[in-house]
Amino acid sequence: MAYGYRIGSLPLTTVQRLPSYLRVVREMRRLGREVVSSARLGELLGLEAVQVRKDFGFIGISGMPKMGYQVEELVLAIEHCLNWNQVRDAVLVGVGHLGMALLGYEGFKAHGLDICAAFDIDPSLAGLVVHDTPVWHMDRLEPELRSLGARMAILTVSPDAAQEVALRLARAGIEGIWNFTGCPLDLPPGVIVQDQDIAIGLAVLSAKLSSRA
Amino acid sequence: MAYGYRIGSLPLTTVQRLPSYLRVVREMRRLGREVVSSARLGELLGLEAVQVRKDFGFIGISGMPKMGYQVEELVLAIEHCLNWNQVRDAVLVGVGHLGMALLGYEGFKAHGLDICAAFDIDPSLAGLVVHDTPVWHMDRLEPELRSLGARMAILTVSPDAAQEVALRLARAGIEGIWNFTGCPLDLPPGVIVQDQDIAIGLAVLSAKLSSRA
DNA sequence: GAATGTGAAATTTTTCACAGCA
DNA sequence: TGCTGTGAAAAATTTCACATTC
Numbered sequence: 001m002a003y004g005y006r007i008g009s010l011p012l013t014t015v016q017r018l019p020s021y022l023r024v025v026r027e028m029r030r031l032g033r034e035v036v037s038s039a040r041l042g043e044l045l046g047l048e049a050v051q052v053r054k055d056f057g058f059i060g061i062s063g064m065p066k067m068g069y070q071v072e073e074l075v076l077a078i079e080h081c082l083n084w085n086q087v088r089d090a091v092l093v094g095v096g097h098l099g100m101a102l103l104g105y106e107g108f109k110a111h112g113l114d115i116c117a118a119f120d121i122d123p124s125l126a127g128l129v130v131h132d133t134p135v136w137h138m139d140r141l142e143p144e145l146r147s148l149g150a151r152m153a154i155l156t157v158s159p160d161a162a163q164e165v166a167l168r169l170a171r172a173g174i175e176g177i178w179n180f181t182g183c184p185l186d187l188p189p190g191v192i193v194q195d196q197d198i199a200i201g202l203a204v205l206s207a208k209l210s211s212r213a
Numbered sequence: 214m215a216y217g218y219r220i221g222s223l224p225l226t227t228v229q230r231l232p233s234y235l236r237v238v239r240e241m242r243r244l245g246r247e248v249v250s251s252a253r254l255g256e257l258l259g260l261e262a263v264q265v266r267k268d269f270g271f272i273g274i275s276g277m278p279k280m281g282y283q284v285e286e287l288v289l290a291i292e293h294c295l296n297w298n299q300v301r302d303a304v305l306v307g308v309g310h311l312g313m314a315l316l317g318y319e320g321f322k323a324h325g326l327d328i329c330a331a332f333d334i335d336p337s338l339a340g341l342v343v344h345d346t347p348v349w350h351m352d353r354l355e356p357e358l359r360s361l362g363a364r365m366a367i368l369t370v371s372p373d374a375a376q377e378v379a380l381r382l383a384r385a386g387i388e389g390i391w392n393f394t395g396c397p398l399d400l401p402p403g404v405i406v407q408d409q410d411i412a413i414g415l416a417v418l419s420a421k422l423s424s425r426a
Numbered sequence: 427g428a429a430t431g432t433g434a435a436a437t438t439t440t441t442c443a444c445a446g447c448a
Numbered sequence: 449t450g451c452t453g454t455g456a457a458a459a460a461t462t463t464c465a466c467a468t469t470c
Contacts, residue, residue, distance in 0.1 A: 005460060007417065008424035013418045013461065019412035024397065037429065051462065053430065065469040066429045082416050083423040099315035107395070111415055143229035151422065162225035176422045178414060181338045182236065182320070184258055192425070194418035196411065199232035202324055203295050203393065204220065207228045209364065209401055210296040212405070218438060226439065263441065266452065278447045278452045358451065428470090435464070442457070448450095 010081065014055045020045050021055070022078045026110075028071050037068035067168060084112040089150040091174075093165055094157030095120040095135055102154060103131045116148055121161070138165075145172045152176045159183045166193075223294065227268045233258050235267070235291045239323075241284045250281035297325040302363040303391075306378055307370035308333040308348055311393060315367060316344045329361055332375070351378075358385045365389045372396050379406075 007015050024044055028036055038052040056062075056069060061077050063069040079085040092099055092115050102108075103115060118135045120126070126137040136144055153174045157165050162181035169177060176192040179185055185193050192200075220228050237257055241249055258265075269275075269282060274290050276282040292298040305312055305328050315321075316331060331348045332406040333339070337348040349357055367388045370378050375394035382390060389405040392398055398406050 007420045010420065011461075012417070015417055016413050018420075019410060019416045020397065023412075039420060039429080048463065049429095050431090050464080054432090054462085057431070063430055065431085066427080067470080068429070081423075082419045084416075084419060088419075097314040097317035101310040111412060111419075113415065120318070134360065151290040152418070165325070175425070176418050178418055184233065192418065192421045194414050194421070196414040197232060198409065199236075201228050201407050201409040202326065203232045203297075204225070204228055205365070205389050205391055205405065206295045206301075206324075207220045207223065207231075208405045208407070210294075213389070224439075252451080261441070262451095263453090264439090267440085267454090270453070276452055279450050280448080281451070430467105430469075432467085433465095435462105437462070438460080440457100440459070443455095445452105445454085447452080 010058050010098050014058050015081070017045075017047070017055055018059075018082055019073060019080050021052075022075065022082075022084075025071050025074045025078070029075055033071055034076075035064075035068040036071055040068075072166070079112075082111075084110075086112055087114050088112055088152060089116045089148060090152040090154055090178075091112050091116065091145065091148065091150045092118040092133070092154040092156060093120075093138075093141070093169065094155065094161075095122075095125055095130065096156060096158070099154075099156035100130060102156065102180075103133050109129075113152075114152065116150060117144055121157075145169075145174070150174070152178065154178045154180065155181045223271050227271050228294070230258075230260070230268055231272075231291050231295060234265075235288065235295075235297075236285050236293070238287045241287055246284055248277075248281040249284055251276070253281075292325075295324075300325055300327050301326050302329045302361060303365040303366060303367055304329065304358065304363045304387075305331040305346070305366065305367040305369060306333075306351075306354070306382065307374075308335075308338055308343065309369060309371070312367075312369035313343060315369065315393075316346050321392065326365075328367065329363060330357055331407075332357075334370075354381060355385050358382075358387070363387070366392065367391045367393065369393045379380075 005012055014070060035148050038049040042049040059072060059077050067178045086195050090113055095118050103118060115133050119138050119141050121138045123137055125135045143195050153169045155166060157175050159181050162183040163185060166177055166185045166187055170187045170191045179193055179195045182197050218225055232311045251262040254265045265289050272290050272294050274287060278409040303326055308331050316328060328346050331346050332351050332354050333348060334351045336350055338348045366382045368379060368390050375396040376398060379390055379398045379400055383400045383404045392406055392408045395410050
């Protein structure tokens with residue numbers, strides 16, 4: 001039951017830090033800053049400077065001694081690693097409160113994600129356009145997926161339906177599922193599942209608060 | 214810039230796995246199962262059996278050789294570790310799409326969380342009751358917090374407002390902030406911040422998909 | 427001097443190997 | 449035999465120490 005410590009040649013922990021680096025260096029670019037030191041980035045993000053340097057080494061970026069790293073180069077390199085420099089189509093399944101919120105989330109553009117269609121079991125939602133995204137009934141899932149060619153799906157259905165819908169997505173050729181249901185999914189190998197379990201963050205915060213009291 | 218590897222006596226990684234254990238053992242209890250082996254739990258959650266046993270050792274649970282672990286005992290022990298067996302009040306600040314979705318999320322009850330009030334800068338939201346939760350204008354933040362006595366806040370404001378609002382919460386006596394804004398917060402020591410950055414999950418999934426193509 | 431870059435050490439986490447028990 | 453429990457080993461990650469470069 002091997003673990004996934006690495007993604008390609010990058011340590012998993014490095015990949016997990018890339019979004020926060022990207023946010024900061026994009027903001028610096030916006031402000032016209034051209035270089036930044038690992039110490040400054042570390043200070044802003046609560047990391048050791050040497051860890052920042054190691055991470056940048058992994059993604060193939062060299063800095064200039066005494067100067068720091070070039071902001072523009074960092075932005076491009078991180079976007080490239082994450083494939084966030086080009087638009088990728090995704091579908092969203094389950095237009096409840098959370099699905100609706102994700103459809104309205106402006107930030108996905110900055111991450112290269114375009115939700116091109118949504119699906120729900122509720123017939124009264126079919127035909128609506130929510131935040132510029134058309135909503136289809138679940139009956140239309142397979143045919144629409146065929147014509148859209150999206151590789152990624154965002155799963156925001158209820159826990160009861162999670163496994164069944166995920167299997168339909170996998171059979172329809174979806175390669176990656178971003179799983180917000182909190183249920184572990186059992187899918188054929190080759191389909192990549194990324195669990196986004198909100199309860200983990202709450203658990204860590206709860207435990208920290210408890211241990212202080 | 215010391216790291217937080219442990220929460221109290223528990224490894225951070227163990228705490229992060231507790232919610233998924235809890236979900237499964239609660240479901241087993243519902244189905245009337247009285248015992249479960251570490252191997253079965255590992256199979257369901259994609260973990261090594263020995264890791265499950267180590268985790269249960271950390272939270273002080275012993276199993277019975279040949280039998281397994283008592284489901285009821287596991288439920289109670291995990292709930293106790295996370296303090297999810299008693300109701301804790303929280304406030305939510307920022308009633309946009311995401312805040313609205315969290316207000317409507319039924320699952321918080323199962324995690325002992327009760328959102329007793331929400332706040333937003335938009336005057337037209339003030340006075341509304343969203344999913345049983347009253348919404349106040351931001352002007353009422355400090356006085357309402359004083360009377361409510363909530364220790365925890367859920368931060369779902371826009372990135373621009375994140376730091377400023379977080380500081381107000383800290384000054385008003387909030388001890389833990391669950392930060393959904395994606396911005397790093399700089400707060401006085403003693404305030405616990407738990408970042409819930411959705412972009413991390415997307416980054417991992419994006420990188421995995423890229424490295425397969 | 428002020429920054430990067432990197433091998434080595436320290437720390438943490440996972441996995442192995444196997445003793446012990448019902 | 450089937451499962452737990454645990455010390456030891458392995459692997460991964462972070463941190464230290466310091467050489468290097470502009």
